[in-house]
Amino acid sequence: MDLTFSAEERIFEQEVRDFIAQNLTPEMKRATALTPSVFSDPDIGMAWQRALHEKGWGAPGWPVEAGGPDWTPAQRWIFEAECARAGTPNVNVMGVKMVGPVIIGFGTPEQKNFYLPRILSGEDYWCQGYSEPGSGSDLASLKTRAVRDGDDYVINGTKIWTTHAHHANRMFALVRTNDTERKQDGISFILIDMKSPGITTRPILTIGGDHEVNQVFFDDVRVPVTNRVGEEGKGWTYGKYLLEFERGSGIASAKLRDALKTVADLAESDATGHAIDDPDIAVRMSEIEVDIDTLEMTELRVLSALQTGQNPGAVSSLLKLRVSEIRQAVTRLGVEVIGNDGLYVEPMRPLYRLNEAPGIPEEILPVVPEYLNGRAYTIFGGSSEIQRDIVAKMVLGL
């Protein structure tokens, strides 16, 4: 039993480092550091996606026949860890990590041939149409309806909390195609061109000051039946498959460690008057660091199981719970560390392209927005309360 990587894996690690050193521009790095959200704006995120794609690393989790790099679980781990350490932008996760695996798993050959290369290259930018105003945690109660009319579905209804709908040219959505007794059975998984007539998008500003999410309205929107993934009425199954990916991509500790390091660097800097000298802050930092060590060990236990072909079990809900809570703890500590600068409000976005120099040190700018933005971590992708229900049901057999 050991925590060290093999010589071959070390060589791969060096290859990743070299790639990052050659392709991560200072602009990308700065923009990522100054983005309060986990979602990079497309101009930053897609530039990185293009660089990854050129290297053949556009979709680390995909099988090789779909354009994935055919990495072992350990290689994926190393890649994610190095990216986190270097502060690379986030790519369009809704494409690469969400709809991609569903199309690979359940799509037709035509769908695979059309959509997958466009996700890899960054030509398509995806958003996720799941939640509705009346359907949050109770997702299966969704009411957006797709009615068959010849070779089309006609879609009416509305989706909400749609991250980056204002940037996306495509949406994957769960829509109701049938009124079945068990509401999960009447749902289908549809791919929608965001330029279709009848779609309007309304921005929703969140408390951190970011425009990240939207409400999207569908008014007699026609979508070809060929845009349905898999069988009609089986959308719930595909949607849940995808949520497994959303909840536990399995490698979050490296990002959290990087986020904590950012807070620790601030605490050790003149900008915060050496907040670290406050023993309460130092101890709080240790508590969070140990929580991240714990999470990392859990991830490595899962990785070890995967590498020998064992099923790690229903851990994604457990991981999602802890990852979101630790993220929030890191951002909360950040607010404590910056002291009086926590009162400063910067209404302009993006923070990496302000017209005027801010009134506080630049590296402190994203701290409060990150904390405010981060309140959503325990809500999106199934709230923590829903995750606890899932743990009780799936893990404890209750």
Place this chain on the structure above:
Amino acid sequence: MDLNLSDEQRLLRESVDRFIAETYHADHRRKSAGDPLGFSPAIWKQFSELGWLALPIAEEYGGLGAGPVETGIVMEAFGRGLVSEPYLSTVVIGAGLIAECGSEAQKQAMLPKVADGSLRLSFAHSERAARFDLSHVETTATPTPDGWIIDGCKTAVLDAHAADQIIVSARLPGGDGAAGDLCLYLVPAGSVGLTMRDYPRLGGGRACNLELTGVRLEPDALIDNGSDALPQIEAVVDRALAALGAEAVGIMQIMFDMTLEYTKVRQQFGKPLSANQVIRHRLADMAMHCDEARSIALRAAVMADAEPVARGRAASGAKAKIGKSARFVAEQSVQLHGAMGVTEELDIGSYFKRLLAFDTLFGGSAHHYRRHAALGGRTPPHA
């Protein structure tokens, strides 16, 4: 990178699990509770026959040369069984100190005897004024022409009543705490001037308070050559923390399993307790704490032979985190058992007390988070 158990480790786990399940049932505990020794010499002999006493001892001294992960496997099962045999004091700490600090002759003389079960050890280090500061020792060792004279008081010495030799830490009189000052001495049981007052320990086993008044020792009672023993003490205590963490994981898991089962069976308002969301969420949190404790305990074990800062941070981090998680799981296990949870009629209470003792041993969560921070260069050591 591989955290899967090897075949040997799996076999060890199966064997110790089986032994614990067959031997340490509630009846056994009730019978041994009033025993003045606090454990069974017959079972200790079985431990030696099964090779568990030899486990972490190097092969050249009659051991099996296994590491902290194997110790963790044994300790986790011991936790489930609430084992009170002096494994931690003799094998993990006692033999660990001899291996770290002892002269070649001392290792040759003692380690094979630990491995074969014929020598039991205890470590007398803690003092009332020190709390959990390992460097704070007021007990003195005064050199004389024919050896040493030890004077001082030690508290909460695990299993000293059953030890053949007690390893006592002491400083040269008038020393200023400089390196080379703190040494370890072998004090045979029954030495003149050694007063021992032993008491039943919370959660099982026994512990002692020692008074050493003019205890005369031979020159060879000094362990090794007089170099400062604090770094070695810290290394061995860090390994003990990893072992205790594994023991706590075993206790947490069985408390959780029992509680989960109870909430499925216990009916109130015409349905099982576990049908209530407030209970289900509590259980989900308990499951998470158990799994987290398992991860961080394993980390402490895997890091137990790393360089001192990384090792110390891993050990203290684990002790602190498991302490917090154990408190949650233990308190909620009692809570969800309702009034039955606070009686002596269920095992839950025994496990609860053992976890409380775990939290106290070598310092609680607050102490170890501070040490973690200090070792990380973030705060002065005793802020």
